[in-house]
Amino acid sequence: MANIQEVAKQAGVSIATVSRVLNNTSKVSEKTRFKVEKAIQELNYAPSMLGRNLRNSESRLLLVLIHTFSNPYYTEIITGIEDYAIENNYNILLCETDDNLQREDIFLNMVRNKLADGIISMNPTVHVDKLKELANSHSIVLCSDYYEDADIPYIAIDNTIAAYRAVKYLITMGNNKIGLINFNENLLYAKQRRIGFENALNEFQLPICDEWIHHSDGLTFQDGVEAMRRMLRSKNRPTAVFAISDTLAIGALKELHAQGIKVPQEMAIIGFDNIAFSSMTTPTLTTVSQPKYQMGYRSAKMVIDHIQGLTIENVIMDYELIIRESTLE
Amino acid sequence: MANIQEVAKQAGVSIATVSRVLNNTSKVSEKTRFKVEKAIQELNYAPSMLGRNLRNSESRLLLVLIHTFSNPYYTEIITGIEDYAIENNYNILLCETDDNLQREDIFLNMVRNKLADGIISMNPTVHVDKLKELANSHSIVLCSDYYEDADIPYIAIDNTIAAYRAVKYLITMGNNKIGLINFNENLLYAKQRRIGFENALNEFQLPICDEWIHHSDGLTFQDGVEAMRRMLRSKNRPTAVFAISDTLAIGALKELHAQGIKVPQEMAIIGFDNIAFSSMTTPTLTTVSQPKYQMGYRSAKMVIDHIQGLTIENVIMDYELIIRESTLE
DNA sequence: ATGAAAGCGCTAACAC
DNA sequence: GTGTTAGCGCTTTCAT
Numbered sequence: 001m002a003n004i005q006e007v008a009k010q011a012g013v014s015i016a017t018v019s020r021v022l023n024n025t026s027k028v029s030e031k032t033r034f035k036v037e038k039a040i041q042e043l044n045y046a047p048s049m050l051g052r053n054l055r056n057s058e059s060r061l062l063l064v065l066i067h068t069f070s071n072p073y074y075t076e077i078i079t080g081i082e083d084y085a086i087e088n089n090y091n092i093l094l095c096e097t098d099d100n101l102q103r104e105d106i107f108l109n110m111v112r113n114k115l116a117d118g119i120i121s122m123n124p125t126v127h128v129d130k131l132k133e134l135a136n137s138h139s140i141v142l143c144s145d146y147y148e149d150a151d152i153p154y155i156a157i158d159n160t161i162a163a164y165r166a167v168k169y170l171i172t173m174g175n176n177k178i179g180l181i182n183f184n185e186n187l188l189y190a191k192q193r194r195i196g197f198e199n200a201l202n203e204f205q206l207p208i209c210d211e212w213i214h215h216s217d218g219l220t221f222q223d224g225v226e227a228m229r230r231m232l233r234s235k236n237r238p239t240a241v242f243a244i245s246d247t248l249a250i251g252a253l254k255e256l257h258a259q260g261i262k263v264p265q266e267m268a269i270i271g272f273d274n275i276a277f278s279s280m281t282t283p284t285l286t287t288v289s290q291p292k293y294q295m296g297y298r299s300a301k302m303v304i305d306h307i308q309g310l311t312i313e314n315v316i317m318d319y320e321l322i323i324r325e326s327t328l329e
Numbered sequence: 330m331a332n333i334q335e336v337a338k339q340a341g342v343s344i345a346t347v348s349r350v351l352n353n354t355s356k357v358s359e360k361t362r363f364k365v366e367k368a369i370q371e372l373n374y375a376p377s378m379l380g381r382n383l384r385n386s387e388s389r390l391l392l393v394l395i396h397t398f399s400n401p402y403y404t405e406i407i408t409g410i411e412d413y414a415i416e417n418n419y420n421i422l423l424c425e426t427d428d429n430l431q432r433e434d435i436f437l438n439m440v441r442n443k444l445a446d447g448i449i450s451m452n453p454t455v456h457v458d459k460l461k462e463l464a465n466s467h468s469i470v471l472c473s474d475y476y477e478d479a480d481i482p483y484i485a486i487d488n489t490i491a492a493y494r495a496v497k498y499l500i501t502m503g504n505n506k507i508g509l510i511n512f513n514e515n516l517l518y519a520k521q522r523r524i525g526f527e528n529a530l531n532e533f534q535l536p537i538c539d540e541w542i543h544h545s546d547g548l549t550f551q552d553g554v555e556a557m558r559r560m561l562r563s564k565n566r567p568t569a570v571f572a573i574s575d576t577l578a579i580g581a582l583k584e585l586h587a588q589g590i591k592v593p594q595e596m597a598i599i600g601f602d603n604i605a606f607s608s609m610t611t612p613t614l615t616t617v618s619q620p621k622y623q624m625g626y627r628s629a630k631m632v633i634d635h636i637q638g639l640t641i642e643n644v645i646m647d648y649e650l651i652i653r654e655s656t657l658e
Numbered sequence: 659a660t661g662a663a664a665g666c667g668c669t670a671a672c673a674c
Numbered sequence: 675g676t677g678t679t680a681g682c683g684c685t686t687t688c689a690t
Contacts, residue, residue: 014677049444050383051667054682069404078398094423115378221609254609280550282611343661380683383666
């Protein structure tokens, strides 16, 4: 592939002029521009990003850290990120860390290495200390989960209140035995949603029963199936269950169906995230919807603003309760 | 962030020596190595990929082109690609083209631009001529859909036979009125699956009825809902439907449920792809499973082999019929 | 074993 | 309006 030298030679001009034509950065005479463009055509030339980036010391690449592609929660957020990024001439590098510290290191190093200009992390299991240190000198934004007191800018919803509202809704629907399917509570959002859950029960003086609280090892459908299976082992069952993610809720729904337990008549289920599948289940799933696209879009804006030296502030977004069949009587 | 100069200065050696320590490329005395490593530590130095890549004229980045993140079909393939890539010191750049020619151009240019070393395209709507031309001088592999006579290496299953087997299975289950929900037949795989569908019907001398063949505009659940809705407008209904993707099949299932039509008793449904959600629906979905992880893994191997100058050959993978509730009586 | 220097492809400051 | 040139951070050849 031709380089700028060859184009210059072919057009009979200097490389500076070629660069000017390429970047439209100062006046070039019609005639010269024409010659250069002709040469570019003939040589099928495209400028090397590598050279350009090295010179400009920027890559216009954003790293997006996620735990695993298979979690459908991310898809809409990523679309939002990508839209803003593309609009602003950035591209995104989607990085799956998969709980692998080594892989994580590779990605974090890419921004120290100048291969990427900033990071949007949606990966709460990331090595916090490293991220914190990196955030001192680089542009990092956390999306949808964050760390308290870590001083890394974030965008998220108020999980405590959202969970509180969801559970309160279950209560107002007449449920007074309410269970929880949670994930690893080291994650802030999981902890917060549990607190919201407890706040609601406390407010209505309902029991918080350990038998009705189960933790899953992961966030796949199958994890939800297993959590519900464990919950159903006890004869004393809740009449409603709040699952911390739609994937878990959908798995739970499946297990209830397998055991012939009617939803919502015998047990109501509410999820969290409003993933696309949640309206395709039988019954359809009541859930808490985060403005995922907007969260992605704005987190991209945040990180790009930060790269360009602006100061940015944490953002708390609104959520919405989407009521569907799994909680209606 | 420090650069190689500063490290050299701090260690009291030349930049060449630092580079040698970094890359372990020739003998360096213990003492010098130690000094350099100390300086690297102190300055918290990490080499710039940009400089390195420019020098080596490689980026060790692979582009993965997909149509949209929201299609769950891709997730497992991408995991396979990523595993092989990481094992071989490559990273992947996941690119969503979204039918946008301009966006597509950006991505294709990245490989001409030396920002990426190769492309795995799973995006059948990509501008074929451009891709073909690019494939002459760069490393490109098509995964799961391909172009006939385009001479671009690919990995895929035999869609015609897979579809044939799926439909034949419906026939042997006693169905003789079989419908099809297809997608845009400009896509090779859609065309091939239709041919397989017709081959099976022809073999058993069953009618191919236009009323029972519907095309959707997209591959979302909603598209499946709408396709089934259209099919149900005619009184004369098929007793089984082959949907070209699980997403469409799941949408169809949803619409059948909404209209109170029992699956599989009144209508059997079979999908294609075995996405994770297909075992979570009610009823669970019979489907054709492609070895998605392996297809990803091997396509990454193919493109990296090609980058490294090896000759590569097209690969046809096996598929598997996964029988679940949506076709059982 | 180590250093000096060229050069990867590009942009921008400076000179004309 | 256009050309010359330095330099972005690195690797590698050639000396020593």
